[in-house]
Amino acid sequence: MPRAERELVRDGTPLVEFAAELRLLRAKAGTPSYRDMAGTAFYSASTLSDAASGRKLPSLAVTLAFVRACDGDEDKWEQRWHALAAELNESSAMTSAEEFRDAPYVGLRAFGPDDAHRFFGRERLVAEIVGRTQRLVLLFGASGSGKSSVLRAGVVPAFAATRKTTLLFTPGTHPIERCSVLFANELGVTTAAVLDEWHDDRALHRLVSQVSGDREMVIVVDQFEEVFTLCDDEDERARFIAALATAANTPGSRCRVLLGMRSDFFAHCSAHPELLDALPEGQVVAGPMSAEELRRAIVAPAKQANCTVESALVADLITQAHGRPGVLPLLSHVLLEVWVRRSGHRLTVAGFQQAGGLDGALSRTAEDVFTGLAEEEQQLARTLFGRLVAPGEGPEDTKRRLDVTELGDAPGLAAVLEAFTAARLLTKDLDGVEIAHEALIRAWPRLRDWLHDDRESLRLHRRLTDATDSWESVGKDSGALLRGAHLALTLDWAGRHDAALSPREHDFLEASRSAEIAGGRRLRRLVALLSVVTLVAITATVVAWVARHTATEQRNAIRAQVVAEEAAELHRSNPQLAVQLALAAHRLAPSQRTRDGVVSTLPLAVIRQADVISAADVSPDGRTLATSSEDSTVRLWDITDPQQPVEITKLNGPTEMVYTVRFSPDGRTLATAGFDREIRLWNITDLRNPALVSTLSGHTENVHSAEFSPDGRTLVSAGWDRTVRLWDITNPREPTVAAVIDEFRYKLLYAQFSPDGRTLAVVGDESVIRLFDVTDRRRPAQVASVPGHAGGVAQTDFSPDGRVLATVGRDRVIRLWDVSDPRSPAALSTLEGHEEGVYMVEFSPDGKTLATAAGDRTARLWDVTDPRRVTELVSFTGEVDTVQAVVFSPDGRTLITGGWEGTVQLMDTDLERTIAHACDHVRTVLTEAEWDRYFPGLGYAPPCPG
Incomplete structure (x- = not known):
């Protein structure tokens, strides 16, 4: 059966009422399916469905096609569409003039010196x-x-x-x-x-x-x-x-x-x-902002304007924005849109959802402005944005300031400029106009499609514009005109894009055409002159090379570092190219960072899910992987062959995000817990048919961790309700509460038993690590409280022999403690290297290696053979954003990481073997063109010859 249409919430706004009238028209026509309507309207079913969604104003053509498919009056609906478009444009202008004037947020534009009083974080x-x-x-x-x-x-x-x-x-x-x-x-x-x-x-x-x-x-x-x-x-x-x-x-x-x-x-x-x-x-x-910095950037400006931000909205924004590169313009824009939709003096989750959310608000704003334009104005908008973007050759596309002399005076252009400027997508002054922020280039799908379709045309147009500028800057000297093949190519392009040319570009091309006809002899003299200039340039280049010879190694090192980082980003789209680039960079200038780049492009396997990976664990026999995600599911994977993981089944019991998954020591039971405040125990003896054994209820807020004791008879849980609960699960079908520790003042994030089961480490949103003696499960007693981190502590892990405790937190450091005597913990060492808060830490089964995961998109391995003299082994990047899960296989040969992009990676911990067999992953050899793009000026030397 087709999916039911999403309910339309009638809030009285013109756009929603327009959508409601379209739905009513469809109902009067007998409610034909959108698939049937598509056959009549010649638009896809999804396009017609979007037209009646109330999220944006459909184009006039789509509206009339919808009406035609429902036998409606097209003339009447065309008048209705124009009236609504005018109303929305007027409303946008009013918003710009009135609502934005005193807004505490600046939207897409950068904060300026005059905004210092509202610049926080x-x-x-x-x-x-x-x-x-x-x-x-x-x-x-x-x-x-x-x-x-x-x-x-x-x-x-x-x-x-x-x-x-x-x-x-x-x-x-x-x-x-x-x-x-x-x-x-x-x-x-x-x-x-x-x-x-x-x-x-x-x-x-x-x-x-x-x-x-x-x-x-x-x-x-x-x-x-x-x-x-x-x-x-x-x-x-x-x-x-x-x-x-x-x-x-x-x-x-x-x-x-x-x-x-x-x-x-x-x-x-x-x-x-x-x-x-x-x-x-x-x-x-300028790395990603920390969670606390984001909170200040969200809350402090509103406070100055005597407004409050709903705590749920603050938490949602921080969760979505934390650790994401390039997210700040989206955050600033959506905050401005939520400000416009505020309820009294409150910025609300409802306003956030109406604005389109963090990722959708900017695209929605741009699309609403565009679809509100008349058809000829939409074409002008496409031409305008083509001039406002400088197509990238290597780096991504960048915005380009458009001088007022280049704008032209096409009818309707002023209206287009006003519409996008009123929405703060463009900034305009007396001298020209530019895109408010490059985030619009990435976030607006329609603009991305334009740039993709017109890329070569735009590059040719930019060269024509620049040549016109140069010609005018030298008093229209004939020496600055186009000649030869370049002129022929430009004239051919101009013949097909005449409407995109400005009057001054027309004049320049006409002058170039005339000069070409009359300038045969001059051309030959110019060729001779260019030969001399080329000879001089070659000589100068040799001299410059000799003078800069001492900087060659430094430049190679920087180039290798940049290529290694780019290789990690390329892995998702082109893994074979990524491997070769990373390997070539490492051979060009071997370093720790280029070595990291190579191993980051060589995962044993990659599992991609649709939602954030919140936790992962491996069964004691090493054959099964459990992952949990924000889609409220837990998945079990067969990783007997870590290069070919296979999904076994999916558990759908929880109703909200699952934040932790843990196998029992005997591998027969799986514990899951999360935001629905409950812990579930599953019998996984039959992996394909897990059976819910019992549900442990008692926490009044999110359960952030659940861990088994070494003997499997006790489960400890820690939650945001500031309590730790010890559960007797000797009979998993009838669990009972053994003890509740409720003496904490902050949200708790993690609780864990020592390998001998006698000590419990508890950490959370305070800066101390608390240790409890739980020899008597019913009478836990605190034996130590250690202030160790500047801010909250996210997680702990005991070494396999129980003598060392590792702790990580928001202050970006990892600390190792001697807990041989739990009553007198002693600091051993502090590990630094992560650039954002560290979320997860785990010792390898032999206790010689430590794995950490952080918001800086990396998972790192550390040699902790001597916990007083720790060295970093490798930093994995790969396809993840914030890394939130890290776990070793029981044999220590595989490291599993999971992150916010819904990606799970299985990595070989034998780094030398990984690098030695890098070319085993290559089937298509790096081409000379690809080499020249990433290693310009260096002789072609593919690292994996065919």
Whole structure:
């Protein structure tokens, strides 16, 4: 039977009422199925169903097709559609003018200096940047990590408060000109006069001295990647970078330079020794925000506006956003949309759902604006966004500022600009327009489809636009016109895309065509001249190579590191390419990080599920894997062959997210627990037919952990209700409560027995580890309380001999304790390396290796043979986001990890064997084109020859 249509909640809003009227029309037609309607309407069943969903305004064409399939009056519905579209556009404009004015959130745009009072959560990162002693600092971060906001609303106000002169700008297509405009304003002279000063690398140093005098100046260049994406003049790029480095590094300089750029442009820095010299001491990384930082970013701005955020919404947002790269623009946008939909002074879960959720709000906003446009305006929107994006060659697509002179004056363009600007998807000023944030490029499926379909066309158009700019910048000199094959290709493209050209591009092409006809002899002279120039360039290249020979190894090391990281990201889509890239990077410049990259691309197997993997465990015989996820299910897998896991069955008993799964010591029973506040015991003697044996009830909030005692006769559970419960399960069908420990003030996350069953470790949202003597199960007694972490403690694990306890927490460190005498725990060592909170820790069966899992997308192995002198063995990345589960097989040969992307990976713990057999996974050899893309300038040397 077809799935029933989702119930429409009539809330009185125009869009929902429109959908209700469409459904009523369908009902009057006898409620034909959407599949039958599709045959008449020539649109898919899902498109017609979406039209009546009330989530967005369908296009006019889809609306009329829906009406036609139901024998409705098309003229009447066309008038109804236009009236609603006008109403929604008017409502959007009103929202922009009224609701957004005093909003505590900024949406897609970056926080600016004027927003410093409502910029929260990044205090630690701002302090790290401001406190750096290096005078040239590079801030790296993924797109959407909040780099611009950190610089503009955090760093600039912090320096201004200490009376330092700050200059903030983005490079654009001509960074030297941009920089000169700012200095001209400071000096009260013309820009031309400042440009005349740029004779050598010390130009900027001299300008700083003229402006700042005895005061320190801070030059902040945001979106520094524009130097590589928008500035096509390599000479200007090199001069600008050299001038920045000289201004910062000249002895006695009073200038500091801060550069903010996307991390995928890290490798570009290796081509410039001035930037290379600043690494790694001058490098700062804007990583994902911690849970506490996210909470401040969500709650504090609302508090300033005398509003509150529902605790359930805060928890939901933190859960979805924590550890996700590039999520901050989505978070900021959805908070703004929830603010618009607030209930009185409360930001609610209902408003969050109406906005479309964290991942859907931005796409919904963009789609609502687009579908509200007339058909000819929609085509203009496609052309406009094509100009607003710079298609990527290696790194992902980037936004591009569109100068007002490039906009043109097509009828309807003003309405398109106003609609997207009112929704804060575009930002516009007197000089031009740009996309508010690159997150829109990733989040809006329609825009992604446009870019995919038109990529080569857009690249050709960008080259035409840049050539037009250059032609006009030199007074329309004929030497800047297109010639030969490039002109022919551009004219052919223009003939098919005439509507996309601006008047100035038309003029440029016409001038190029005319010059081509009359310029035969000039062309031959130009070829001769280019030959000379090429010879000079070759000579210069040889000289430059000799001069930079000492930097070659450093550049290779950086390139190898970047490729190794890219290889891990590629594994999902192209595992054979990923393996070869990682192996080639390791051979180019062997290091711990490139070695990590190789093993991360070589899992024994990958299991992909639809939801977050919350926990995993392996049966005592090593043949069965249990995984739990947010879809309220537990799955059992046959991993007898770890390279070919096979799903055995699925347990559907729980009603909410399952947070823990554990096999009993004899392997006959499985315990599950989670957000429905109950613990379930399953008889898994027959793995294909698990039977629910009993349900343990008593916790009043989420049960976060459930662990068996070594003898299997007791189960301990810990929950958010601040209690630990000991259950006598000698008879699993009739469990009884042996004891309840309720002396805690914080939510509990984990409780675990020592290998001898005499000691219980309990941890949670406080910074201490508590140890209890549970020799008498009915009378547990606390014997030690150890303050060990800065913040909550997520989990513990005893070594197999019971002498060492490992603890992990939100402070990103792992601590080892000597618990030979549980009454007097002693610190052994502190392990550092993870960049986000650590969620899980487990000793290997032989006690010589420790595995940890964290929010920084890694699982790490540590050599703990000597717990006082621990060394890191490997850091696995692979296809996971936040890693929330890690467990060894009983023989210690396999490590299983699970993460927020619904991925379970089985890894071989014999690292040398893994690397030695890397090429066994390769069937298609790395091509020369692929090699040149990732290792430009290096001779073709595939690591796995065919």
